[in-house]
Amino acid sequence: xxxxxxxxxxxxxxxxxxxxxxxxxxxxxxxxxxxxxxxxxxxxxxxxxxxxxxxxxxxxxxxxxxxxxxxxxxxxxxxxxxxxxxxxxxxxxxxxxxxxxxxxxxxxxxxxxxxxxxxxxxxxxxxxxxxxxxxxxxxxxxxxxxxxxxxxxxxxxxxxxxxxxxxxxxxxxxxxxxxxxxxxxxxxxxxxxxxxxxxxxxxxxxxxxxxxxxxxxxxxxxxxxxxxxxxxxxxxxxxxxxxxxxxxxxxxxxxxxx
Numbered sequence: 001x002x003x004x005x006x007x008x009x010x011x012x013x014x015x016x017x018x019x020x021x022x023x024x025x026x027x028x029x030x031x032x033x034x035x036x037x038x039x040x041x042x043x044x045x046x047x048x049x050x051x052x053x054x055x056x057x058x059x060x061x062x063x064x065x066x067x068x069x070x071x072x073x074x075x076x077x078x079x080x081x082x083x084x085x086x087x088x089x090x091x092x093x094x095x096x097x098x099x100x101x102x103x104x105x106x107x108x109x110x111x112x113x114x115x116x117x118x119x120x121x122x123x124x125x126x127x128x129x130x131x132x133x134x135x136x137x138x139x140x141x142x143x144x145x146x147x148x149x150x151x152x153x154x155x156x157x158x159x160x161x162x163x164x165x166x167x168x169x170x171x172x173x174x175x176x177x178x179x180x181x182x183x184x185x186x187x188x189x190x191x192x193x194x195x196x197x198x199x200x201x202x203x204x205x206x207x208x209x210x211x212x213x214x215x216x217x218x219x220x221x222x223x224x225x226x227x228x229x230x231x232x233x234x235x236x237x238x239x240x241x242x243x244x245x246x247x248x249x250x251x252x253x254x255x256x257x258x
Contacts, residue, residue: 010246015053015238016231022046053234054226060213062237067187067213070194070206076118077205081157081181083172084112085165085193086128086138097148100141103232104186104210109142111209112184113149119182124151125175127159127168165193165243166250169200178203186210188236192243212236 011017023046029039052058088102098106116122124146128138137160147153159175162168172181180203185193187208197204212233 010239010242013238013242015234016050019046019050050231051226054228054231056214056218056223056227056230056233059230059233059237060215063188063233064213064215066191066237066240067208067211069191070187070208073115073118073182073205073207077180077182079119079122079181079205080179081125081176082112082115082119082122082207083125083127083168083181083183083204084108084142085168085183085185085189086126086142086162087186089128089131089134089138089141091134091136091141097145101145104189105138105142106145107210108184108186109145111207112182113146113151115182115184115207116151116155122182123155123157125157125159125172125181127162127171129161129163165189165196169193169196169202172197173200173202176202180205182207184209186236188212188240189243192240192247195247 012021023043026039026043026046029035030043033039053062085108087105087108089100089105090102091100098109101109112124116124124143126139126142126146128142130137130140137158139158139160143153143156143158146156157175159168159171162171178201183190183193183197183204184207187210190206190208194204194206
């Protein structure tokens with residue numbers, strides 16, 4: 001119940017739901033009360049924030065510091081395990097397998113396979129429980145997609161009980177103990193994940209995937225026209241900020257060492 005409550009409240013506090021809620025409150029005040037100035041101010045502020053965080057320069061300016069904490073791994077590390085943290089997914093057997101990995105999940109998997117090619121003897125460990133309405137776990141879907149891309153099932157381990165990053169760290173600790181391993185997750189999520197894993201007594205080697213903040217050239221109109229793509233980048237900032245706040249409240253704050 002606490003997990004569901006955390007997800008529900010956290011979801012409402014993300015930028016888009018929160019700003020839409022603020023606009024709804026403003027409209028209610030505007031239509032049904034005498035607080036006209038308050039309503040107009042709240043509506044204007046909400047619209048302006050939504051506009052700004054839907055612009056590439058603003059969204060990526062906020063996201064870039066999170067993603068720059070760790071560098072991409074460029075060579076083999078002689079490890080036995082590569083841990084791939086679970087993310088968004090569904091399972092439709094009629095789809096191309098990779099289509100079942102949503103948003104951040106597919107880039108994590110493809111980066112893990114690249115790193116496996118640099119560490120040929122390593123096994124892939126996929127983590128993540130099943131969603132409430134799905135009979136297949138996040139970990140199992142990752143394993144099936146990896147198989148479809150040529151990875152043998154005997155080179156794959158699934159941990160399908162953890163529901164969040166903290167539980168993933170505990171499950172990995174139980175499985176491999178003190179052995180060093182490569183930890184693959186989204187670049188924006190990696191600092192928080194490293195904290196959980198190091199505080200579980202583990203020795204992860206950070207491997208960022210799914211970098212989103214763009215510093216390379218773009219067409220001018222892509223920088224000045226609001227887009228749901230850039231709003232998604234701002235959403236990642238909001239998600240990780242809430243995650244770090246929750247981590248701090250639980251007493252797991254602090255930056256891990258390499």
